[in-house]
Amino acid sequence: MQDQASLVAVLNSTWFASGLEPGIQTRLAEFSRTFTAEPGQELFREGDESKLFGVVIKGRVALRTHVPERGDFTILTVEPGDVYGWSALVPPYRATSTAVAIEAVEAITFEGPALRAALREDAALAQALYPRVLVAVARRLNATRVQLLDLFAAEQVRTW
Amino acid sequence: MVISASRSPRGSRPAIEGPGFLARADLQVLFDLLREDGRRLIGPTVSDGSIIYDDITSVDQLPRGWGDEQSPGRYRLRRRGDERLFGYVVGPTAWKKWTFPALIPLTRSTHDGHKVSFEPEQATAPKLAFLGARACELAALGVQDRVLIGTEFIDPDYMVRRANVFVVAVQCTTSASTCFCTSMGTGPEVTEGFDLSLTELDAGFLVDAGTPAGRAVLERLPLRAATAAEQYGVAATVAAVRARIGDPVPTDGLHDRLLAQLDHPRWAQVAERCITCGNCTLACPTCFCTTLTQTTDLSGETALASRSWDSCFSPGFAKVAGGSFRARPRDRYRQWLTHKFATWWDQFGTSGCVGCGRCITWCPVGIDVRDELNAIAPPVPLSPESRLVEPVAATPNEFVTARVVNTKAETADTTTLTLTGVDPAFSHGSTGQFAMVALPGFPPLPISISRFLTDGIELTIRGAGPATKAMCALQVGDQVGLRGPLGNNWPLDRAVGRDLVIVTGGIGLAPLRPVLHAIVADRRRFGDVKLFYGARTPADLIYRDELERWGKRDGIDVSLTVDRAGPDWSGRVGIVTHLFDQAVWDGSNMIAFVCGPERMMQAASTTLAGRGVSASRIHVTLERHMECGIGLCGHCQMGKYFVCRDGPVFSIAQLGDTFGREGI
Ligand SMILES: Cc1cc2nc3c(=O)[nH]c(=O)nc-3n(C[C@H](O)[C@H](O)[C@H](O)COP(=O)(O)OP(=O)(O)OC[C@H]3O[C@@H](n4cnc5c(N)ncnc54)[C@H](O)[C@@H]3O)c2cc1C
Ligand code: SF4
Ligand code: SF4
Ligand code: FES
Numbered sequence: 001m002q003d004q005a006s007l008v009a010v011l012n013s014t015w016f017a018s019g020l021e022p023g024i025q026t027r028l029a030e031f032s033r034t035f036t037a038e039p040g041q042e043l044f045r046e047g048d049e050s051k052l053f054g055v056v057i058k059g060r061v062a063l064r065t066h067v068p069e070r071g072d073f074t075i076l077t078v079e080p081g082d083v084y085g086w087s088a089l090v091p092p093y094r095a096t097s098t099a100v101a102i103e104a105v106e107a108i109t110f111e112g113p114a115l116r117a118a119l120r121e122d123a124a125l126a127q128a129l130y131p132r133v134l135v136a137v138a139r140r141l142n143a144t145r146v147q148l149l150d151l152f153a154a155e156q157v158r159t160w
Numbered sequence: 161m162v163i164s165a166s167r168s169p170r171g172s173r174p175a176i177e178g179p180g181f182l183a184r185a186d187l188q189v190l191f192d193l194l195r196e197d198g199r200r201l202i203g204p205t206v207s208d209g210s211i212i213y214d215d216i217t218s219v220d221q222l223p224r225g226w227g228d229e230q231s232p233g234r235y236r237l238r239r240r241g242d243e244r245l246f247g248y249v250v251g252p253t254a255w256k257k258w259t260f261p262a263l264i265p266l267t268r269s270t271h272d273g274h275k276v277s278f279e280p281e282q283a284t285a286p287k288l289a290f291l292g293a294r295a296c297e298l299a300a301l302g303v304q305d306r307v308l309i310g311t312e313f314i315d316p317d318y319m320v321r322r323a324n325v326f327v328v329a330v331q332c333t334t335s336a337s338t339c340f341c342t343s344m345g346t347g348p349e350v351t352e353g354f355d356l357s358l359t360e361l362d363a364g365f366l367v368d369a370g371t372p373a374g375r376a377v378l379e380r381l382p383l384r385a386a387t388a389a390e391q392y393g394v395a396a397t398v399a400a401v402r403a404r405i406g407d408p409v410p411t412d413g414l415h416d417r418l419l420a421q422l423d424h425p426r427w428a429q430v431a432e433r434c435i436t437c438g439n440c441t442l443a444c445p446t447c448f449c450t451t452l453t454q455t456t457d458l459s460g461e462t463a464l465a466s467r468s469w470d471s472c473f474s475p476g477f478a479k480v481a482g483g484s485f486r487a488r489p490r491d492r493y494r495q496w497l498t499h500k501f502a503t504w505w506d507q508f509g510t511s512g513c514v515g516c517g518r519c520i521t522w523c524p525v526g527i528d529v530r531d532e533l534n535a536i537a538p539p540v541p542l543s544p545e546s547r548l549v550e551p552v553a554a555t556p557n558e559f560v561t562a563r564v565v566n567t568k569a570e571t572a573d574t575t576t577l578t579l580t581g582v583d584p585a586f587s588h589g590s591t592g593q594f595a596m597v598a599l600p601g602f603p604p605l606p607i608s609i610s611r612f613l614t615d616g617i618e619l620t621i622r623g624a625g626p627a628t629k630a631m632c633a634l635q636v637g638d639q640v641g642l643r644g645p646l647g648n649n650w651p652l653d654r655a656v657g658r659d660l661v662i663v664t665g666g667i668g669l670a671p672l673r674p675v676l677h678a679i680v681a682d683r684r685r686f687g688d689v690k691l692f693y694g695a696r697t698p699a700d701l702i703y704r705d706e707l708e709r710w711g712k713r714d715g716i717d718v719s720l721t722v723d724r725a726g727p728d729w730s731g732r733v734g735i736v737t738h739l740f741d742q743a744v745w746d747g748s749n750m751i752a753f754v755c756g757p758e759r760m761m762q763a764a765s766t767t768l769a770g771r772g773v774s775a776s777r778i779h780v781t782l783e784r785h786m787e788c789g790i791g792l793c794g795h796c797q798m799g800k801y802f803v804c805r806d807g808p809v810f811s812i813a814q815l816g817d818t819f820g821r822e823g824i
Binding site for chain 2: 015039060062064071072073074075076077079081100102103139143146147149150151152153
């Protein structure tokens, strides 16, 4: 994952960025970096400033949240193709969970402030990227709702 | 004369019990009797190199000593070297030429200034006798009866013509390579739909009557009682014909198999050969599609509307302003084949094909429907999963017992019980079926069979309430009461040769476990098999050892996910549909089995549909309150279905918009 062309190819292989116009992908690749993490490595911590927006290429990132007296819970894993750190694009730019690599992870990351600046300046980039971010976040929101239903619980929670 | 398919009670003939024997030399007597009755005789005769049906008056016009050779696209007469009069197989003519003529006048209309009037043609029909109708042809007459006069609206012309026909059937003592009446369940034995039947022997015929009218004629024939040897000889000959034909088109499940293949590549391949001439539909004894043509006189004041045979192969058949719905040959071939062998059942409760083989012989390019059917909707070797056994203790007041020989705690609240001493019916049950399980003092409850063993079954039960908790608490040596196996099965036969996607959650894996066992036992019959399984937490995953084996050893692509997990879980966390909502697949070759909470099944179905899996190939299993398990108590109704009897497995196409609807 060294040169720009290969970065573009890798980006294009993810469902998040596939099919974006070549120009946009090249533009994205300009300020993206490859990133790797060892199993167990923490990528960011809940409440910290969210500095990196990333797309997972390989491996698995667990998003965890801490419940006092009950410990850490994994509420979601980010799988190849999906994004993490979207809070780097949305005020107040604070991480909403703790991210830990639970397998060796390869990702492509974008510096939050640089990406935000580019999105402000480059309308074409913003027009192409924001809907993708929205899809990724909406997909996650939907999943969260389904999880909330706790469908596999032995006793269905009845609220009526 | 035989309009209803049922055979009338026999008249009495004290002189001869059973069939009579008519010497070949006396057959003319039958001709004369029928003609005395004012009937035109239509029968087989040689003309232009084939044996056709036509007006005849004398036995001498019959194809004495002639036989035929038929194969796809080929028909030849040949000398038999004997004196047989009916030693050939069906030719190009079908009896519908007389009962449903190719062209009839329908309505005369006139235009007089501003006034218009329409005058229906009066249906008239000559009294006819059909001589030599074969078993498949009797069935074809029955099919047209069903189509044209068997529903609310009747065809008046057909009605009159049909009522005026006396049918003399001939049982087949020879067959062609194109015959497949045995597969279509129509022959070679003549069993119904005739007035008189003949079976030819070396010296004459065995004669039997099927209606009082037939008996009246039979009683005037110069018969003697048939000997036991003659009767045996006839039965053996017809049995040999049956054996020779075999079962070229296995029809078990054909309706569903065919309709599941609307996007099979073979449609395009066969269409490269098909020249859409429509010969097959014209030769077919059951095809009934017609079109109207108007002929106007020179003044333009009176017009005659005539009805003539049409064919779904003709270019204008599905035309509307702007184009045709079936513009391509492949569309028309598919229309024809799926109508004959599948949708005809939905419309008329019968197959549209009787297996006469005419469309095979008379196709100019030699397309063989049997090959097309077997290639497009391949038959499945009869395996336990495609046949359902008779349940034991079927009625709700009976139970058989079984003994617990092993218990395995799957999770904190779920236990798998191994039962033996069960009635063999259970071991022969099919994937997806369930048992009604009873303990004294508790209501009997439906529980899926989660494994079929040679001498027992397994049940995997989650202690959801009092009864299931009591079942989970059973110990080795304890007994339970059982009824079953009940319900239908996963259509595993339809998955043969396809990629299979299994989506399940929680205890929903239990009814799918036998599917996985069946696949593993015969892995090569299936394409890629993917299992997507979701549970609440890692501790709620059932069959953990097996999940690992299926993935590591048995060539099944297993993906697990849980709704939440502790830090020690390195697997996926998230909803089960996220395991495949971004997958890049060829959904057109997939079949999906889905089991879990209804809300999850809805989400999975929608996601699968979005990946290109059609509704008829997505199957779910429904859970409803069940008491009788056999469609008697009414508890499990879902729209038009009893889930216990018609399900629990349904395709999304079957359920339509009742699936997931509130309060159904
Ligand atoms: C086709 C089918 C297959 C099933 N397979 C399994 C399986 O393999 N494993 C498993 O653990 N569960 C299975 N179930 C669900 C199981 O039948 C219910 O969980 C069980 O009936 C609950 O009974 P309960 O008394 O223990 O619990 P409760 O939830 O306390 O039920 C209370 C009462 O409600 C009634 N009731 C609740 N559900 C049903 C029902 N489906 N049918 C009839 N009465 C009901 C009974 O009177 C019951 O005593 C299946 C259900 C169906 C329809
Ligand atoms: S479809 Fe072919 S084999 Fe079947 S009844 Fe028609 S002509 Fe005969
Ligand atoms: S299948 Fe054969 S007979 Fe039928 S339309 Fe095609 S070419 Fe003609
Ligand atoms: S359980 Fe009685 S009708 Fe289905």
